[in-house]
Amino acid sequence: MKDKNTVLLIFTGGTISMSEDPTTGALRPIDFYRLQEYLPELKQTGIEIKSIPFSPLMDSSDVQPETWKEIALIIEENFENFDGFVVLHGTDTMAYSASALSFMLKNLSKPVIFTGAQLPIGMMRSDAKENLLTAIEIATAKENGKAIVPEVCIFFEDTLFRGNRTTKKNAEHFNAFNSYNYPPLAKVGVHIKYFNSYIHYPDLSAKLEVNTNINPNIAILKLFPGITQQNVHATLNIPELKAVILESYGAGNAPRLTWLYEELKTAVQNGIIIVNKSQCSTGTVEMGKYETSLNLLNAGVISGYDCTTEALVAKLMHLLGEYHSTEEIIQKMSVSLCGEMTVS
Numbered sequence: 001m002k003d004k005n006t007v008l009l010i011f012t013g014g015t016i017s018m019s020e021d022p023t024t025g026a027l028r029p030i031d032f033y034r035l036q037e038y039l040p041e042l043k044q045t046g047i048e049i050k051s052i053p054f055s056p057l058m059d060s061s062d063v064q065p066e067t068w069k070e071i072a073l074i075i076e077e078n079f080e081n082f083d084g085f086v087v088l089h090g091t092d093t094m095a096y097s098a099s100a101l102s103f104m105l106k107n108l109s110k111p112v113i114f115t116g117a118q119l120p121i122g123m124m125r126s127d128a129k130e131n132l133l134t135a136i137e138i139a140t141a142k143e144n145g146k147a148i149v150p151e152v153c154i155f156f157e158d159t160l161f162r163g164n165r166t167t168k169k170n171a172e173h174f175n176a177f178n179s180y181n182y183p184p185l186a187k188v189g190v191h192i193k194y195f196n197s198y199i200h201y202p203d204l205s206a207k208l209e210v211n212t213n214i215n216p217n218i219a220i221l222k223l224f225p226g227i228t229q230q231n232v233h234a235t236l237n238i239p240e241l242k243a244v245i246l247e248s249y250g251a252g253n254a255p256r257l258t259w260l261y262e263e264l265k266t267a268v269q270n271g272i273i274i275v276n277k278s279q280c281s282t283g284t285v286e287m288g289k290y291e292t293s294l295n296l297l298n299a300g301v302i303s304g305y306d307c308t309t310e311a312l313v314a315k316l317m318h319l320l321g322e323y324h325s326t327e328e329i330i331q332k333m334s335v336s337l338c339g340e341m342t343v344s
């Protein structure tokens with residue numbers, strides 16, 4: 001039995017892995033050895049930390065589904081050797097990556113904690129140090145020998161969120177993320193307070209299954225007053241299109257325009273899956289509550305419930321990559337696969 005807790009740091013990039021060049025003032029990526037110079041506390045944690053850096057380190061705006069696969073495969077290869085995983089990632093697309101990993105890593109029994117920073121690590125007031133050290137502590141936290149948070153999460157500022165429930169909400173302040181439709185999994189102050197009843201605990205007899213097939217042929221169609229038929233028609237007729245996230249109003253409503261109904265109905269008949277996502281951050285889609293959503297229901301649009309757009313993007317790409325039957329994908333869209341939505 002090993003005597004030390006172990007964490008694998010997967011270093012993808014983002015502001016957290018940048019420091020200011022003292023002569024030019026420009027931000028440049030740093031490696032793990034430089035990180036240890038900035039953060040001598042890493043050695044004092046008593047935790048054995050190994051790191052795998054991406055080369056080159058990425059701004060997360062450049063992240064693609066290939067990046068998600070790479071992270072998933074690193075976790076798969078190293079799964080048995082570490083107590084937990086910390087993914088250092090830019091904040092811009094962190095919610096997409098955390099969502100994608102939650103679907104790719106089935107039967108996850110160890111923590112995978114994404115974190116980053118709003119200010120580079122070398123800067124005086126950087127949030128990198130607290131975020132990283134706390135993420136490492138959470139990644140190794142155990143109770144009765146079992147991981148306290150065996151989920152893909154985002155830790156930022158003082159809150160631990162379920163990854164597939166988060167959205168980047170702030171480009172300025174340290175509290176960059178929120179989970180509008182699901183409570184935090186932990187709050188961090190003097191102590192780390194875990195909210196166990198909100199944490200998902202897997203069947204520990206099931207082995208980790210990593211499914212990295214992705215089909216990116218989806219689109220997002222955001223409704224607005226005055227949207228034209230040409231706009232909707234062009235989106236629904238993108239070659240190879242398999243699914244659309246329809247960003248609707250309020251509880252899932254849309255204008256009662258005959259052409260909109262016909263365009264959506266034709267697309268559904270052509271095998272395109274259309275998922276209704278409210279433009280509101282909080283609350284859920286309730287098709288049929290107002291007359292203005294009946295047309296969507298009749299056209300065959302399905303509910304995205306209270307999912308984030310990030311989670312819907314990741315879930316659709318994942319299901320389209322793993323399954324070929326439209327019926328099967330629609331069935332899986334109506335259930336929560338890893339806590340990404342609340343279905344009553």
Ligand code: ASP
Binds near residue numbers: 016059060093
């Ligand atoms: N553009 C950066 C990124 O997402 C911002 C950050 O790290 O917060 O990689």
